[in-house]
Amino acid sequence: MRSHTPKTLMTRVSRKKVEEALLADRLGLDDEWVARGEQGGKWVEESIAPTGLPQFIRDTVGRGNDYYEVEGHVKRLVEAGCRPEVLYFCLGELSPDATAIREGRRRRSVPGEDGEFTLVAERTEGRPLATREDLEAVRNKAEAARRLIHRHQRELLLVADTKEFRLPTGMMTEPEDADDALALLKEFLSWVARLAGAYTKPFEKTLLKSKGLIFLTAYVLSHAQATKVRSLRWMGVDNELAGLASLVTERARSPSDLRAKLRKFGKDHPRLYKLLVRKLDELHSFHAGR
Secondary structure, three states: OOOOOOOOOOOOOOHHHHHHHHHHHHOOOOOOOEEEEEEOOEEEEEEOOOOOOOHHHHHHHOOOHHHHHHHHHHHHHHHOOOOHHHHHHHHHOOOHHHHHHHOOOEEEEEEOOOOOEEEEEEOOOOOOOOOHHHHHHHHHHHHHHHHHHHHOHHHHHHHHOOOOOOOOOOOOOOOOOHHHHHHHHHHHHHHHHHHHHHOOOOOHHHHHOOOHHHHHHHHHHHHOOHHHOOOOOOOOHHHHHHHHHHHHHOOOOOHHHHHHHHHHHHHHOHHHHHHHHHHHHHHHHHHHOO
C-alpha cells in the first residue's frame, strides 16, 4: 500500500445534511422495521411493531376511562383500515423512552414477560452535541498524530520487524505487513481529520421537537378511510387521530396542528418524509398479510 500525505479539506458539510443524518438516526429510519433473514435453515420475518398497547400508556392514563378511550380510538382506526400493531408502534414513539432516544441516549433491547423485546433508552451521561470549535481540536490532534507517525515511521517499523507485536485486525482491508498497517492508520487519521474539519453543529433541540407525533399522524392519514367505519362513535379520521394523540401525550392536540407538523417535516425533509411513509407502508403490509 502506497503512503501519501493527503491534502487537508476544509469544506464544511452543510448544516441541513448534518441535520438529516441526525434525524434519520434518531427517528430510527436507518433501522430495519421488518427484519428478514435465515434462522436454522428457515426464512424468518420479524416486525419491530409490538402486539399490544405500550406499557407507558397504562402508566400514564391508568386503567380508568382514559385508558378505555385510547382503546376505543385504536379500535375505530383499525376498523377504518389501520393495523393495530402499527398503531402500537407509532404510539410507542410518544413514550418517554422514545423521546430519550431521540435526545441522544442509546437504544437497548429489553425482554418482556411475553418474550418480546422492547427498545428502551439506556441511561448514559447526557452530553449535547459538540460545537465546531470542539471538533477543531479533534482535527488538529488527528493531523498532528498522522504527521508524528509519518516522521517516525522507520523507527516504528523496526520495532514491528521484531515480530513481538501482532498486526492490527478488525479492519475491512487487512494489512499484509507493518508498513501497510501504518499506512492505513495514517489514512484513517486523515479521514477523521477531514470529518472533524467538515463538521457543522445541528440545531438539535429544535430539530427533534415533537417529532414523535409525525409517526402516528403519517400512518393514520395514509391508511384510515372513513368509508370503512360503521361505529356510531366514529368521529372522523382527523378527530380520532387528534383524540388519540391528546390522550397519550396528556396535551390537547388539534387536527390542524398535527397536520401542520407533518407537512412541515415533509417540506423541510422531503427525502426523510418519503422514507418514513415507505417504512410505515412496509410495516402495514407486513401485518396486513398476517
